[in-house]
Amino acid sequence: MDVVINLDKIMSLLELPADILVARIFLYFGWAPISIFLLWSLWRLWIFYIQNNFADKREFILLAIDIPQGNEQSPRAVEHMFAHLAGAHATINLIEKYWEGQTQDSFSFEVVSIDGYTQYLVRGEKKYRDLIEAMVYAQYPEAEITEVDDYTASAPDRFPDENYDIWGGEWILQKASPYPIRTYLDFEHQFSGEFKDPNAALIELFSSLRRGEQCWYQIIVTPKGFEWEEEGYDEISKVIGEKVGSEDNIFDKTIDLLMKGLTGFSELIIPLWGEIEAEEEKREVNMLNLRPVQKKSIEAIQQKISKIGFDIKIRFIYLAAKEVFDKRRANSFVGVMKQYTMSDLNSYKPDMDVTVTSAKYLWKSSRLSARKNRLIRAYKKRSNWRGRLPGILNIEELATLWHFPIEEAVKAPMLQKVPSRKSAAPSYLPVEGSTSDLASEFGLPGITDGDAEKEEIFSLPQAGQGGRVRQTEPPANLPIG
Numbered sequence: 001m002d003v004v005i006n007l008d009k010i011m012s013l014l015e016l017p018a019d020i021l022v023a024r025i026f027l028y029f030g031w032a033p034i035s036i037f038l039l040w041s042l043w044r045l046w047i048f049y050i051q052n053n054f055a056d057k058r059e060f061i062l063l064a065i066d067i068p069q070g071n072e073q074s075p076r077a078v079e080h081m082f083a084h085l086a087g088a089h090a091t092i093n094l095i096e097k098y099w100e101g102q103t104q105d106s107f108s109f110e111v112v113s114i115d116g117y118t119q120y121l122v123r124g125e126k127k128y129r130d131l132i133e134a135m136v137y138a139q140y141p142e143a144e145i146t147e148v149d150d151y152t153a154s155a156p157d158r159f160p161d162e163n164y165d166i167w168g169g170e171w172i173l174q175k176a177s178p179y180p181i182r183t184y185l186d187f188e189h190q191f192s193g194e195f196k197d198p199n200a201a202l203i204e205l206f207s208s209l210r211r212g213e214q215c216w217y218q219i220i221v222t223p224k225g226f227e228w229e230e231e232g233y234d235e236i237s238k239v240i241g242e243k244v245g246s247e248d249n250i251f252d253k254t255i256d257l258l259m260k261g262l263t264g265f266s267e268l269i270i271p272l273w274g275e276i277e278a279e280e281e282k283r284e285v286n287m288l289n290l291r292p293v294q295k296k297s298i299e300a301i302q303q304k305i306s307k308i309g310f311d312i313k314i315r316f317i318y319l320a321a322k323e324v325f326d327k328r329r330a331n332s333f334v335g336v337m338k339q340y341t342m343s344d345l346n347s348y349k350p351d352m353d354v355t356v357t358s359a360k361y362l363w364k365s366s367r368l369s370a371r372k373n374r375l376i377r378a379y380k381k382r383s384n385w386r387g388r389l390p391g392i393l394n395i396e397e398l399a400t401l402w403h404f405p406i407e408e409a410v411k412a413p414m415l416q417k418v419p420s421r422k423s424a425a426p427s428y429l430p431v432e433g434s435t436s437d438l439a440s441e442f443g444l445p446g447i448t449d450g451d452a453e454k455e456e457i458f459s460l461p462q463a464g465q466g467g468r469v470r471q472t473e474p475p476a477n478l479p480i481g
Contacts, residue, residue, distance in 0.1 A: 050101030059126040060382075064119055065136060066144040067404045074195060074406065075184040077139040079399035082221070084135035086308045086395075088128060089223035106222040106311075107132075108382040109402045112151055113206030113215045120404065121148070123382055140404070152216070152380045155319055159372040165325045166372050168216075168317035168379075169356030170387050171337055171348045177392035178232040179297065179346035180304040182339070184400045198339045199405045205332045212321035215329065219402050220384045222311040228392050232305035239297050240290065293344055300345055307394035313387065314348070314401070315379050340400065355387045 016024065088105055096102040108123040122132055136143055156164055173181075187196045206215050234244045290298075318329045334350060341347035350356050357375060359367040378386035393401070 047098070047101070050099070051103055052101075054101035054103070060123060061126050061129060061147055062121055062123045062150050063129070063132060064121055064146045064148045065404075066120075066146075067140050068142045069407065071140075071404055071407050073139065073404070075399040075403040078403040079395045081135045081139055082310070082395040082398050083308055084138065085131070085221070086223050086310075088131060089225060104222050104224075104311075106220055106382070106384045109219045109221055111202065111206065111217040111402070113209050114151065115211045115213065116207055116209040118203060118206045150380075155214075155376065155380075157373075157376065157380075159369050159376070163321060164319060165322050166317060166319050166376065167327055167330050167357050168315065168375050169371075170351045170354075170375075171314040171316065172351045172388050173391040174347045174349050175345070176231070176235055177228070178235040178301045178304060180300050180342070181346045181348065181393070181397055182342045182400070183396050184403070185396070186342075195406065197406050198336075198400065199403060201332075201336045201339065203405055205329070205336065209329075210324055212324040213326070213329070214317075214319045215333070216315075216317040216319070216379065217333075218315045218317075218379060218382070219398070220311075220313040220315075220382060220390070221398065222384050222390065224309050224311050224392065228309050229305045231392075232301045236298050236301055239294050239301075296344065300342075304394050304397075307396055309392050309394045310398060311384065311390040312393045312398065313384055313390045315375070315387075317375065317379055351388055 085107065088107070090104065092102050092104070105125060105128070107128070108121075110121040110123065112119055112121060122136075124132055133145055136145060159166060173179075184195075184198070187198055188194070189196075202217070209215060237244045316333050318327075318333070320326070320329075337348045337350075352358065355371065355375060357368060357371045359365075359371065374386065377383075384390060
């Protein structure tokens with residue numbers, strides 16, 4: 001039995017003028033992409049709605065962390081802190097994700113300077129207070145953690161503002177996330193072991209602020225599972241020239257389905273004789289044939305994905321009264337972030353395209369104000385989705401970007417610290433009402449009125465002696481306990 005296909009209607013359609021032909025095709029098939037776009041938009045609105053409702057139910061706290069004077073802990077201690085923090089990662093099922101709006105909980109690690117007084121802070125949900133305190137005390141047993149008010153509340157919500165101006169933006173990775181940045185291990189001398197703290201430049205910038213100036217440094221940290229390791233292996237495959245399979249999204253799948261339909265239709269019109277076999281050239285990869293930069297990239301990526309990873313979003317804001325506003329502070333912070341550059345691997349750069357508060361060419365004033373408003377809103381909300389997509393850093397890289405300064409390497413007189421180390425009182429300490437003379441009891445020479453020299457040596461230093469001198473009291477909105 002012969003099968004006859006009548007192509008008269010198709011041929012008559014092809015004979016129509018081009019404009020009429022396009023209109024007919026849109027009439028017959030144009031509804032499909034429009035419907036898909038509308039459905040996708042409604043889906044995104046639903047996700048946005050339920051996630052905002054879920055977020056409104058959360059309660060957050062802001063904790064100020066003061067470390068003891070004479071800190072000698074390297075960033076490795078903070079690396080252990082972030083490894084501890086990974087315990088906050090949760091597995092969210094489909095109902096929780098697409099019906100209740102649950103998202104992965106995030107934390108904000110911040111360094112803020114107000115009028116030159118610098119404070120380390122951590123913000124998270126109230127239910128995680130015990131986790132935050134445990135991870136800090138495990139590495140810094142003598143640290144002090146105090147719940148404080150949000151310092152951003154005193155800043156304007158919208159710009160332009162009569163009294164204040166703002167500069168800032170997000171910092172994004174130059175290359176794909178699997179490529180690592182320079183870490184604290186690269187700041188240690190290979191032979192002497194001397195550590196040059198990259199935070200010295202940050203603390204120096206923050207300590208140099210004048211009255212009326214503020215700098216806010218924020219790192220949004222979201223725990224992540226181990227699925228990101230696949231991105232690293234895919235990047236290694238690209239380096240050595242292997243084919244990498246990609247996961248199609250809904251648009252790719254839709255287009256692929258339409259193309260398959262058109263291919264099947266064309267096979268009915270144009271008979272294909274024989275089969276076309278695609279021969280893939282297989283090339284064996286020999287590590288000895290790789291260039292040094294390729295070998296270094298492979299080793300660096302493997303080293304990075306061997307440690308716990310987090311989704312990371314970095315924001316910086318310089319806020320100041322208009323009479324003291326100095327945009328050169330921005331240049332200083334750019335220099336701070338340049339320290340973590342590995343030119344053949346990865347680095348951080350300001351996101352000039354989307355979030356940095358600058359605008360060129362058309363409607364500069366309105367576009368600049370819109371960027372400032374989006375930035376201050378995202379910072380105050382500690383949002384992990386506003387702005388650019390987050391990058392991925394492991395705990396070693398994260399500890400490099402945010403860690404407590406080593407006092408031997410960083411001179412920071414205006415950094416908030418625990419004033420003295422605490423220890424248990426000795427058992428022989430006289431209690432109230434006791435009149436025993438400890439010096440005579442233990443056979444020690446007492447301090448008499450004539451021992452002025454000894455009194456001077458053993459007395460605590462008075463305010464204004466040595467180092468930098470504080471000229472004013474700390475501002476009222478400084479987030480300290």
